[in-house]
Amino acid sequence: MNSKNVxxxxxxxxxxxxxxxxxxxxxxxxLGCGEALAARLVTEASGPxxxxxxxxxxxxxxxxxxxxxxxxxxxxxxxxENTGAIAAGMESALKAQGKNTKVLAFxxxxxxxxxGFQALSGMLERGHNVLYVCFDNEAYMNTGIQRSSSTPHxxxxxTSPPGSERMGKxxxxxxxxxxxxxxxxxxxxxxSVAYPSDIRMKVRRAMEIEGPTFLQIHSPCPLGWGHDxxxxxxxxxxxxxxxxxxxxxxxxSVLIGSMPIRHPKPVIDYxxxxxxxxxxxxxxxxxxIEELVHIQALADHNIKHYNLRGEGVDTMDSDGADTVRRGxxxxx
Amino acid sequence: xxxxxxRGGFAYPGTTRDYKTGTWRIQxxxxxxxxxxxxxxxxxxxxxxxxxxxxxxGKAREAWEALVSVNPLPAITGRVCxxxxxxxxxxxxxxxxxxxxxxxxxxxxxxxxxxxxYPVTAPVANAxxxxxxxxxxxxxxxxxxxxxxxxxxxxxxxxxxxxxxxxTIPDNRLPREIVRKEVGRLLHAGIHFEANHKLGRxxxxxxxxxxxxxxxxAPGIMKSREWNIDGVTPRDLHEGLHLLKQWSDVAxxxxxxxxxxxxxxxxxxxxxxxLNRNGVDTHIVIHSSLPDPEHPSEDDMRAIPREIEQxxxxxxxxxxxxxxxxxxxxxxxxTGVEIVRMRKLPDDNGRLHRVAFEGTxxxxxxxxxxxxxxxxxxxxxxxxxxxxxxxxxxxxRGQIAGSDNIYAGGDAIEGNSGTVTEAVGNGRxxxxxxxxxxxxxxxxxxxxxxxxxxxxxxxxxxxxxxxAVQFILPVAERVGEVEIESGLSPQQAAKEANRCFACGNCLxxxxxxxxxxxxxxxxxxxxxxxxxxxxxxxxxxxxCGLCATECPSGYILxxxxx
Numbered sequence: 093m094n095s096k097n098v099x100x101x102x103x104x105x106x107x108x109x110x111x112x113x114x115x116x117x118x119x120x121x122x123l124g125c126g127e128a129l130a131a132r133l134v135t136e137a138s139g140p141x142x143x144x145x146x147x148x149x150x151x152x153x154x155x156x157x158x159x160x161x162x163x164x165x166x167x168x169x170x171x172x173e174n175t176g177a178i179a180a181g182m183e184s185a186l187k188a189q190g191k192n193t194k195v196l197a198f199x200x201x202x203x204x205x206x207x208g209f210q211a212l213s214g215m216l217e218r219g220h221n222v223l224y225v226c227f228d229n230e231a232y233m234n235t236g237i238q239r240s241s242s243t244p245h246x247x248x249x250x251t252s253p254p255g256s257e258r259m260g261k262x263x264x265x266x267x268x269x270x271x272x273x274x275x276x277x278x279x280x281x282x283x284s285v286a287y288p289s290d291i292r293m294k295v296r297r298a299m300e301i302e303g304p305t306f307l308q309i310h311s312p313c314p315l316g317w318g319h320d321x322x323x324x325x326x327x328x329x330x331x332x333x334x335x336x337x338x339x340x341x342x343x344x345s346v347l348i349g350s351m352p353i354r355h356p357k358p359v360i361d362y363x364x365x366x367x368x369x370x371x372x373x374x375x376x377x378x379x380x381i382e383e384l385v386h387i388q389a390l391a392d393h394n395i396k397h398y399n400l401r402g403e404g405v406d407t408m409d410s411d412g413a414d415t416v417r418r419g420x421x422x423x424x
Numbered sequence: 425x426x427x428x429x430x431r432g433g434f435a436y437p438g439t440t441r442d443y444k445t446g447t448w449r450i451q452x453x454x455x456x457x458x459x460x461x462x463x464x465x466x467x468x469x470x471x472x473x474x475x476x477x478x479x480x481x482g483k484a485r486e487a488w489e490a491l492v493s494v495n496p497l498p499a500i501t502g503r504v505c506x507x508x509x510x511x512x513x514x515x516x517x518x519x520x521x522x523x524x525x526x527x528x529x530x531x532x533x534x535x536x537x538x539x540x541x542y543p544v545t546a547p548v549a550n551a552x553x554x555x556x557x558x559x560x561x562x563x564x565x566x567x568x569x570x571x572x573x574x575x576x577x578x579x580x581x582x583x584x585x586x587x588x589x590x591x592t593i594p595d596n597r598l599p600r601e602i603v604r605k606e607v608g609r610l611l612h613a614g615i616h617f618e619a620n621h622k623l624g625r626x627x628x629x630x631x632x633x634x635x636x637x638x639x640x641x642a643p644g645i646m647k648s649r650e651w652n653i654d655g656v657t658p659r660d661l662h663e664g665l666h667l668l669k670q671w672s673d674v675a676x677x678x679x680x681x682x683x684x685x686x687x688x689x690x691x692x693x694x695x696x697x698x699l700n701r702n703g704v705d706t707h708i709v710i711h712s713s714l715p716d717p718e719h720p721s722e723d724d725m726r727a728i729p730r731e732i733e734q735x736x737x738x739x740x741x742x743x744x745x746x747x748x749x750x751x752x753x754x755x756x757x758x759t760g761v762e763i764v765r766m767r768k769l770p771d772d773n774g775r776l777h778r779v780a781f782e783g784t785x786x787x788x789x790x791x792x793x794x795x796x797x798x799x800x801x802x803x804x805x806x807x808x809x810x811x812x813x814x815x816x817x818x819x820x821r822g823q824i825a826g827s828d829n830i831y832a833g834g835d836a837i838e839g840n841s842g843t844v845t846e847a848v849g850n851g852r853x854x855x856x857x858x859x860x861x862x863x864x865x866x867x868x869x870x871x872x873x874x875x876x877x878x879x880x881x882x883x884x885x886x887x888x889x890x891x892a893v894q895f896i897l898p899v900a901e902r903v904g905e906v907e908i909e910s911g912l913s914p915q916q917a918a919k920e921a922n923r924c925f926a927c928g929n930c931l932x933x934x935x936x937x938x939x940x941x942x943x944x945x946x947x948x949x950x951x952x953x954x955x956x957x958x959x960x961x962x963x964x965x966x967x968c969g970l971c972a973t974e975c976p977s978g979y980i981l982x983x984x985x986x
Contacts, residue, residue, distance in 0.1 A: 105948065113943055118441045118443045118445055119445075119942070121941060132943065321968035322982075325939060415887045417922070418477070
């Protein structure tokens with residue numbers, strides 16, 4: 093304890109923190125966990141008047157080691173495959189009771205892209221007033237880093253190992269946002285844990301909307317991606333700045349906004365930090381070079397497709413959106 | 425928590441706070457203040473990062489108080505210092521360095537305008553009394569720091585007004601009014617001033633040693649160095665410094681149409697600009713080179729590059745790499761000089777010496793030759809301390825070698841660069857040493873810690889922003905005694921302060937607080953004891969190091985957990 097540094101005790105200080113935190117300290121996430129940070133940021137922006145349906149996955153596991161819980165919000169653990177349905181039921185029940193509490197549904201990419209997709213689709217189609225947040229760490233991390241349909245092309249997972257036959261995952265990352273948006277929902281957006289103010293802004297926006305909304309947050313997994321926990325934000329930021337993870341907003345399936353990239357960075361800056369891509373840096377393997385060029389082409393395609401290339405300096409672009417000021421005003 | 429197990433699949437509520445994830449930790453984040461480069465290089469010892477932070481918080485007066493706790497003459501140094509702080513500024517590697525000198529000047533001017541009192545309490549009646557000789561920047565700085573240490577001080581000067589060499593700087597660069605106001609306010613803080621008291625004439629060193637508990641000498645170098653060409657000096661010779669003083673005191677100059685000034689220091693540039701403004705066709709002859717900002721060299725002219733640039737703009741002609749070969753006289757009056765190209769070249773032993781090149785001679789038709797080749801100490805009354813040398817030899821605390829606790833500073837000490845800022849620094853160091861001796865306290869060691877480098881900062885969190893520029897009078901309007909550069913507006917100063925990276929210190933940006941995945945960084949509503957605004961909760965900190973990587977100003981370091 094470092095309480096000699098402040099006139100009050102740490103405990104007192106903790107109680108006086110000028111923000112709402114839906115997740116308490118003491119959770120069992122790994123060092124530098126992007127998902128733990130993203131989930132806390134979402135609850136900070138949503139405020140306390142929410143209920144959460146949480147799919148099976150890392151977030152569920154590390155926040156609720158029996159008999160403890162990190163949640164300071166009403167929280168329900170659903171199965172992998174039915175988060176959408178559970179959230180829909182909670183919302184209907186609250187509605188029947190005449191309550192305005194917003195229901196949030198939390199799931200990882202496995203629960204969202206693959207296993208729980210059918211329930212999610214049903215929830216969206218029925219128009220439930222739920223904000224579904226997908227913490228996208230691009231594989232089944234909790235069960236031991238198996239590929240999901242969100243795992244990016246050429247990434248190594250335990251079920252997509254590189255070798256003589258393949259260079260990591262053969263297939264492409266599923267474009268879940270377009271699929272979700274195709275349900276003609278009022279709001280669907282992506283965000284990244286590297287831009288907390290962007291997350292907050294989008295959560296607030298979604299909270300105001302009556303109807304199904306969807307937010308996909310890119311959250312690095314130091315263990316699964318093979319990078320230092322201290323670099324989580326750096327990695328997440330590079331995913332945005334290279335164009336590999338576009339930050340966009342869709343309303344009724346129409347693109348209405350995007351975070352411009354001031355200076356697009358080469359994808360190797362992003363890939364080189366992560367062990368899951370290390371086979372791409374084997375200079376003796378011609379397939380490695382081909383895959384690097386392929387991934388750069390995917391980034392270039394995103395930049396062109398979503399028109400991400402900024403025009404000069406913009407305070408809300410990929411370089412400006414995280415600018416700090418004395419007094420912390422940036423994060424408001 | 426006392427957990428009561430139940431038969432069903434539920435537990436009594438308890439939060440994960442019961443489990444201290446801090447036990448996982450191998451390394452812990454710690455706040456560590458590291459010196460900003462501006463602080464490390466300042467000859468006066470200022471910590472610009474600290475006072476700029478206060479200004480950025482909107483606390484201009486506190487900023488000025490922090491500033492004068494080191495340098496009591498900011499309105500003056502903000503105008504005349506060559507600001508090595510800005511050359512060192514880490515922001516220079518990002519876009520442009522902070523305009524630290526403009527902020528310093530702004531704070532100094534604000535203090536004068538609002539008449540803020542110098543922060544000091546009057547010494548007790550029986551406090552030891554220290555004598556300071558010379559009321560130039562070194563003497564005034566020493567007096568101020570002695571006063572801050574709770575001692576009584578008397579400053580002696582041979583002329584009627586305190587300021588010393590500051591009055592030889594022309595008004596266009598440093599208005600007399602500013603010197604008078606700032607020095608006057610400083611004396612008013614509780615320094616006794618004895619005007620018209622010259623050492624060796626009105627009083628003697630031995631008397632000072634008898635009557636005072638300590639002595640600090642800052643006589644400056646007010647006597648021009650002797651000059652001749654092959655033993656010849658023109659009859660109506662005027663020395664640069666003498667002319668400057670005359671101009672400053674009575675605003676008149678001897679009749680002349682054209683002049684060749686010899687020397688490349690600030691005196692040469694100052695007098696050249698004064699003459700040029702008075703319609704004299706002005707040449708500077710100097711054997712060293714014009715500074716090139718891209719390639720600084722040992723052989724550059726010693727004057728401040730900004731001043732050289734402005735002199736050239738105004739039409740002063742500088743003949744660099746030239747020396748005077750011969751005076752062309754008519755009777756004893758100068759009608760011209762023969763100049764020749766010179767270069768510094770190594771001899772067989774690798775030692776540099778100047779070589780004049782035959783066949784490159786040319787004639788400058790001028791009716792005055794003005795040497796500005798430097799000054800020397802007026803040794804009257806201090807002969808035995810100087811022991812034949814032309815300057816005082818002092819140790820790192822300013823004590824004169826071989827003397828009985830006599831300290832010295834300013835231009836009169838050996839190896840001094842001749843800037844006001846360095847004199848201010850000398851004065852402070854010596855004053856602290858004198859005070860420590862009188863109070864029989866241990867002197868803290870000099871802070872020699874390395875400045876934090878650009879690579880230790882995280883540039884992702886900053887945006888390019890243009891440097892504040894002081895308004896500079898166009899050449900055509902630089903007439904009379906109008907000050908050429910004007911100060912910043914409060915808005916400009918605030919904006920400029922906001923550009924500071926806060927290298928090695930807490931920027932209060934909330935980054936660590938926002939980005940900690942474990943909510944193990946707590947925000948305080950006031951400054952924590954380590955000078956930051958945040959506290960690590962080591963009960964829950966897992967030691968991931970994310971806060972250290974993302975700290976924009978390099979204030980968080982990861983250390984092995986004890």
